Amino acid sequence: MTQPLQSMSDALTALEHHVRQSGLRMTRQRKVIAEVIIELEGHVNIEQLYDEVRKRDKNIGYATLYRTIKLLREVGIVSSTQFGEGPARYESNVARDHHDHLVCLKCGKVIEFEDDVIEQRQIEIAERNNIKLTHHSLYLYGECTDGTCDKAE
Amino acid sequence: MTQPLQSMSDALTALEHHVRQSGLRMTRQRKVIAEVIIELEGHVNIEQLYDEVRKRDKNIGYATLYRTIKLLREVGIVSSTQFGEGPARYESNVARDHHDHLVCLKCGKVIEFEDDVIEQRQIEIAERNNIKLTHHSLYLYGECTDGTCDKAE
DNA sequence: GTGATTGCAAACTATTTGCAGCTCA
């Protein structure tokens, strides 16, 4: 995939590089949107992005936001996912390790984990099927067996 | 979760049971839609379902189709997923072994696989976190590296 | 009979696009 982006300035540099290479332009709006999406950690939706972006630049509209996200995805700065229904969620790839999710269906607790055995196996399976892996989504669902499950919700 | 559905008639029975229990009604349309979604194997989108359903009943519209799919999901006969962008894809849970998915984001091809190493590892990870696993969802995304990717659409 | 269901059309949500004016290189 892409080399890991360690910091905000790494990401902005990568963006600027891509933009220049492609004969595009580095605009105020693109910079603001990139900064916001990196600063907001976790899986944000378009509305949260829009609100935060507009705090910094009242004129930026959804069109520019979507167009810029598309650009940021091409550069590898941002990933997007669909959690079931509803709007896509965006997450910056900057200084964030990859993680999978373990979810308790009783109490709603979410544990993030990472497992090299599974990661490696996935790559092998993909290769065997002539597919070059770009990313994946793994959710394990179950129920807490210790006393910590408070049956919330 | 639910007990496995071995056949079409199992599924129709389950549907009828759920429908009766809930004070709903077993209609011609619901039966047709359930049959079609079970007969069409694999991950079909709403358009494919619509076309096939209308071959059998020219009057069924999208509204009924969507409403019935929602019902079938509640009964556990059908699962739905979003592969990146675009429309949801539906799959019946009848007489199918568990499988995970490998998706080409260029051509939309979906390869199903099953891997004992990953399955086993998942159980271990869950146990280590005091969670008893009930099910999981694993999607690997990438791009075809052989000639088979026709970059459809 | 009567309450659930259907089919149509209209509404809605998330996202994309056309275009006139603006801006960065």
Add this chain to the structure above:
DNA sequence: TGAGCTGCAAATAGTTTGCAATCAC
């Protein structure tokens, strides 16, 4: 200067909903 970019509004795609007619029980 001028090709790319923006912001608005309008268009689109997928899905949901309101409602009068219809159907299952």
